[in-house]
Amino acid sequence: MLSIGSISLSSPLVLAPLAGYSDLPFRLLCRQFGAGLCVSEMISSHGLVYGQPKTISMLASCDDERPVSFQLFGADPAIMGEAAAILASYDPDFIDINMGCPVRKVTKRGAGAALMTDIGLAEQITKAVVDRSSCPVTVKIRSGPDSRSICAVDFTTMAQTNGVSAVCVHGRTWKQGFSGQADWSIIKDIKNSAAIPILGNGDVQTCEQALARIRESGCDGVLIGRAAIGNPWVFSERGRPEGIAEVTAVVNQHLELIANHIKEPNRCLGSIKNHLGKYFKGFPGSSKVRKEIFEKQDFISLRSYLQAMA
Numbered sequence: 001m002l003s004i005g006s007i008s009l010s011s012p013l014v015l016a017p018l019a020g021y022s023d024l025p026f027r028l029l030c031r032q033f034g035a036g037l038c039v040s041e042m043i044s045s046h047g048l049v050y051g052q053p054k055t056i057s058m059l060a061s062c063d064d065e066r067p068v069s070f071q072l073f074g075a076d077p078a079i080m081g082e083a084a085a086i087l088a089s090y091d092p093d094f095i096d097i098n099m100g101c102p103v104r105k106v107t108k109r110g111a112g113a114a115l116m117t118d119i120g121l122a123e124q125i126t127k128a129v130v131d132r133s134s135c136p137v138t139v140k141i142r143s144g145p146d147s148r149s150i151c152a153v154d155f156t157t158m159a160q161t162n163g164v165s166a167v168c169v170h171g172r173t174w175k176q177g178f179s180g181q182a183d184w185s186i187i188k189d190i191k192n193s194a195a196i197p198i199l200g201n202g203d204v205q206t207c208e209q210a211l212a213r214i215r216e217s218g219c220d221g222v223l224i225g226r227a228a229i230g231n232p233w234v235f236s237e238r239g240r241p242e243g244i245a246e247v248t249a250v251v252n253q254h255l256e257l258i259a260n261h262i263k264e265p266n267r268c269l270g271s272i273k274n275h276l277g278k279y280f281k282g283f284p285g286s287s288k289v290r291k292e293i294f295e296k297q298d299f300i301s302l303r304s305y306l307q308a309m310a
C-alpha cells in the first residue's frame with residue numbers, strides 16, 4: 001500500500017488538483033468512491049499571506065475527507081514559506097507545491113510550470129516550504145519545459161534531497177499544455193532513479209487503466225484529473241453506473257455536500273453548473289439536461305430541478 005511520509009493511503013489512486021473542481025464537496029465524494037487522497041485546487045501563496053477571503057475560503061476541510069493535501073502556488077520563496085506556515089494552522093495532511101500549471105496567469109509570474117525552467121528557484125521554494133511545514137510536502141512537476149529539456153529526473157532528485165516526501169509527475173512538458181499524449185516512459189525513468197514515492201499522471205481514464213500504469217511504470221500511485229470531473233466513480237473498480245437514476249442520485253448527493261459546505265453557493269454557481277453538467281455526458285437526452293442546468297439562475301432552483309429528476 002502507498003505511504004507518503006508516515007501516512008498510509010487506502011488506495012494508490014489520487015484525485016489530482018483541479019482548479020474549479022477539487023473543492024471540499026467533490027473531494028468528499030471522491031474519497032467515498034475510493035480515492036486514497038484528494039488534492040485541493042491550487043491556492044495562491046500571496047492570497048494566503050495577504051488574507052484574501054476567496055483564498056481563505058478554499059481552505060475549507062473536514063475530518064471525513066482526511067487525508068487531504070492543500071496545493072500552494074507561487075514563485076517567491078519567502079511568501080511560499082510564509083504561506084506554508086499559515087497552512088499549518090489548518091492542519092493539512094500534506095502540502096503540495098505546484099510546479100506544473102501551464103496557465104498563463106500563473107506562469108507569467110514565474111510560478112507553476114515556469115519553475116521547471118529554473119531549478120535554483122524551485123529549490124529555494126522547496127526548501128522554504130519544507131522548512132515551514134509541519135506535515136509531509138509533495139511536489140507536482142511536469143516532464144520539463146519542452147521536449148528538448150526534459151528535466152523531471154533532476155527535479156525529483158532536487159526535491160528528494162530537500163526533504164520532499166513524494167513527487168507527482170504529469171508526463172507532458174510545459175510547452176505541450178494539454179496537447180498530445182502524456183509520456184509514461186519518463187515516469188518510469190523517474191521511478192527508477194528515486195527513493196521516494198512517485199505518482200504518475202496523465203490521460204488515465206479508468207481505475208483499471210490506473211492500476212495497469214502502476215504495474216507497467218513501477219510508479220507508486222496515480223493522479224487522476226480530467227476523467228474524475230463529473231465521474232467520482234473513476235476511483236472504484238466498478239466505474240460509472242450505467243443507469244441515469246444512479247448518476248442523478250450522486251449528483252443530488254454532490255448538491256447536498258455543496259449546500260452543507262459552501263457558504264454562498266450562488267457566488268460560484270457557474271462552476272457548480274459546469275461540474276454538474278459533466279455528470280450527464282453520454283446519456284440520451286443529456287444536452288437537454290445540461291441546457292436546463294445552465295438556465296438555472298440560483299442554487300435553489302438548480303437543486304429543485306435535479307431533485308425532481310431523481
Ligand SMILES: Cc1cc2nc3c(=O)[nH]c(=O)nc-3n(C[C@H](O)[C@H](O)[C@H](O)COP(=O)(O)O)c2cc1C
Binds near residue numbers: 018040223
Ligand atoms: C480544469 C483543470 C484544472 C486544473 N487545475 C490544476 C491545479 O490547480 N493544480 C495543478 O497542479 N494542476 C491542475 N491541473 C492539472 C491536473 O492536475 C493534471 O495534472 C492534468 O489534468 C493531467 O491529468 P489528467 O490527464 O488525468 O487530467 C488542472 C487541470 C484541469 C483540466
